[in-house]
Amino acid sequence: MLLGKTINDDLYEELEELLIQSDIGMNMTMQLVEELESSVSRKKLKTSEQIYDELKELLKAKLIYNDEENTKLKLKDGKLNILLVVGVNGVGKTTSIGKIAKKLKDSGKKVIIGAGDTFRAAAIEQVEEWGKRTGVEVVKQAHGSDPAAVIFDTVKTAKNRGFDVAILDTAGRLHNKRDLMKELEKINKIIREQSGETDFETLLVIDSTTGQNGLEQARIFNEIVDLTGIILTKFDGTAKGGIIFPITSELKKPIKFIGVGEGIEDLREFDKKEFVEAMFD
Template sequence: MALKNFFKFGKKKKKEEEIEETKETEKNEKIKKNIENKENKENKEEKIKKGNEISEKNKKLKNEKKSEENENKEEKEEKIEKTKKKPKLKPLKDRLATPKKGFFSKLKEMFLGKTIDDELYEELEELLIQSDIGMDMTMEIVADLEKQVAKKRLKASQDVYEELKELLKDKLVYNTEENTKLDIQDGKLNIILVVGVNGVGKTTSIGKIAKKLKDEGKKVIIGAGDTFRAAAIEQIEEWGKRTGVEVVKQSHGSDPAAVIFDTVKTAKNRNFDVAILDTAGRLHNKRDLMKELEKINKIIKEQSGNDKFETLLVIDSTTGQNGLEQAKIFNEIVDLTGIILTKFDGTAKGGIIFPITNELKKPIKFIGVGEGIEDLRKFDSKEFVEAIFSD
């Protein structure tokens, strides 16, 4: 009985041990599983972290590559832009075909095989007057020519023609290379005041000068000061869009001086290099025009701090002696620093260029020889003389 109980107890104990061992195994398995889960979770987080880091790195590399590509593209585009050939300018002599066929070709033809006598000088006087040189300058030129011919004892008509050419060159004495340049200085606000009657090409000249200066790297602003003509304001705005130049304007009929005030103030406060100012082109009342321009000049000086600035007069060269009279009136009212002669490629006879610069004692800064932006050319007296007297 005791032995039976012993075996029974032994079995019971063994079973308990087996249950305990199973529990221990399960516990260990659970701990192992928890450890594995924890490791897997950490590994997963580590993988996600690494994945994110790789993703961020790839994204950064991609952005850097994209940025580099954009920079290269911009550099490439800039290089292409810089290496683009500018429109090839036609030689000036080709642009001056009409004046050359008119005044200058007739001038040369007149001397061919002619005897040097009073009749020749009378014929020359008539041609010079017809070619818009004007009575006073014509008399002066012919008198000087007669003196030089007598002094040098010239006999051949070709020699007299060459002497006349030199006399005409002398009438452009104020057009030195230094005088014909725009006075634009670095590190300060430069003012260009543009005056002239309606219809001479004033607004177009302003737009073309703005484009030239912008292409030279200048920061340019335009003041639409011809407020009496809505068309003038619209034209200036259009030029502003075409050239990417800012325009200051007010409504049609506003006080021009107010526009000039706003433009100069804006230009100074925002560090513009050049302010180009348009003005009203009314000439029917000289007194009103004088008062208006005096007011504008005062505002420019007060706002910019500049006592001296460019004041350019635009003249339509096809108007001949009428253009010279306009020039004289404006020269009395304002301190002109130079002249822009427009439409010189059209029906202009050509001679007007001599009395305008000689009588006013002012240089010609630009000459208009076509519709294109590049056709408002800086005036070079040597190039001009060579062009008009070339075959």
């Protein structure tokens, strides 16, 4: 789209517009354009094709927390691994949990899911449905139960019966930050006490179509719990997903998975090279 064009202010303005439309945000966009202009001058780049390739390299360099080691789930053999999954309602949290459960089960892990979003009856039903689809056991209680009690039961069951991974769903009620904070602090305490683990994955699910709201959600959840990674959903159709650049830059957290469709297999481990290329398709 920008190939074959003359290198001038108009080209930089077009690149700036492209980055903003990709949800990278104004601050990160200005930083990237400044770095790009410096690279063009230093490397004596002559064509728009070279500039385009340089921009892609700069974008990949921004994802410094996404090397292969950081991107993979940190799972240990011979002990219970906890995946605590957080995020606001409607971002695809429960769907992501189901898809992760399928991946882990297919890799030979014994997996259990805790339906910890007890405030929405539909969320409990959705977890149950994913349990049936994947053949993974689900721990649940009645709609309106204490979420912490579900987490307690799930972790205790997982520990007593030799499960490899417990994936824990949570409510996403951001309209009351204090309640959410108290709830997640309680859940964290239960996980540590019941599992004996202090080092576990806490994954934030973000909808790539929400743009800059995703950054604010990431800030709030990272204040409440120490996030270990991000799952970016709905990266198909019109979503560009550029929001991951300010999130990873500011919070210093890796992207673990990216959702690219509705199918059960459509949750992929994050690959920064593939992601940057897909942004400009």
